[in-house]
Amino acid sequence: MTQTLKMLTVAAALSLGGAAFAQSQPVIGLITKTETNPFFVKMKEGAAEEAKKLGAKLLTGAGKTDGDNAGQVTAMENMIAAGAKTILITPSDSKAIIPAIKKARDKGVLVIALDSPTDPVDGTDALFATDNYKAGVLIGQYAKASLAGKPAKIVTLDLFPGHPVGAQRHNGFLQGLGLQSFDAKNNELAKPAEVACMADSFGDQAKGQTAMENCLQKAPDVNVVYTINEPAAAGAYNALKKAGKDKNVLIVSVDGGCQGIKDVGAGKIAATSQQYPLKMASMGVAAGVEYAKSGKKPSGYTDTGVTLIAAKAVAGVDSKDVKTGTDLCWGNK
Incomplete structure (x- = not known):
């Protein structure tokens, strides 16, 4: 094998290895009600910190205002198209978001509500929130x-x-x-x-x-x-x-x-x-990474505490x- 061919083989192997890593890296979406409310800013910080620690890729999006269901639906669709297998969402409209969540779950996407439940509550796989x-x-x-x-x-x-x-x-x-x-x-x-x-x-x-x-x-x-x-x-x-x-x-x-x-x-x-939005988000990201690794889904309601x-x-x-x-x-x- 010539030196040039060896170099090309090594380069190809590195490229394939990089592609394999990209495919195995969990992609998690976080959709908040707004970008500007300090509560959701802190939630985003918590998600980003946990994603970095666990080696996940975090996508973020939000509605323009509290109550903007259409904006959240669009964000969800874009994230799924970008490869997200877990969506964390604080629903702006607890009923109107249900069809979009059902469509995502039918595709095998894990959907976890943070802070705010959907209506009905079992519209998502799990809820991490304050009582x-x-x-x-x-x-x-x-x-x-x-x-x-x-x-x-x-x-x-x-x-x-x-x-x-x-x-x-x-x-x-x-x-x-x-x-x-x-x-x-x-x-x-x-x-x-x-x-x-x-x-x-x-x-x-x-x-x-x-x-x-x-x-x-x-x-x-x-x-x-x-x-x-x-x-x-x-x-x-x-x-x-x-x-x-x-x-x-x-x-x-x-x-x-x-x-x-x-x-x-x-x-x-x-x-x-x-209440503790950083905790809600970090728990959600950890659950998403676990789902990517083992297929294990969280279920039901997890109380994240109130003082x-x-x-x-x-x-x-x-x-x-x-x-x-x-x-x-x-x-x-």
């Missing part, structure tokens, strides 16, 4: 203890109608307050007499502020505000401060992001239920302080 009903219950219990027997006059700044996460947090909050509510499986929003105003914030600060301003017209004597997340809580606080009512209203929320915990420390939010964070502890309600919340701050693994 959102429990998260609501915790802040409801905190609000009840803080009121110390005073009647509650409540404003709720919700997500948007029909979303399971929005319903679970809202109804859990009312349950924790000891008010008439629905259970965790009901996607309707309960409205007992103590709720003076309900408005959709879409989890957005500006929309949350507008919603709170409108609710103040209906409920000027509000003393408790529940918000779907901390950006909405920041908007509610701005509206209350503008109206000179920020000192007399208790705001409780869910997420436990770094900025949200700062707002708890600054007295803007009284308490928040902290009540409050600047001021109240009797009878277990909570952690701002320092603990800052240390955990969405990065808990």
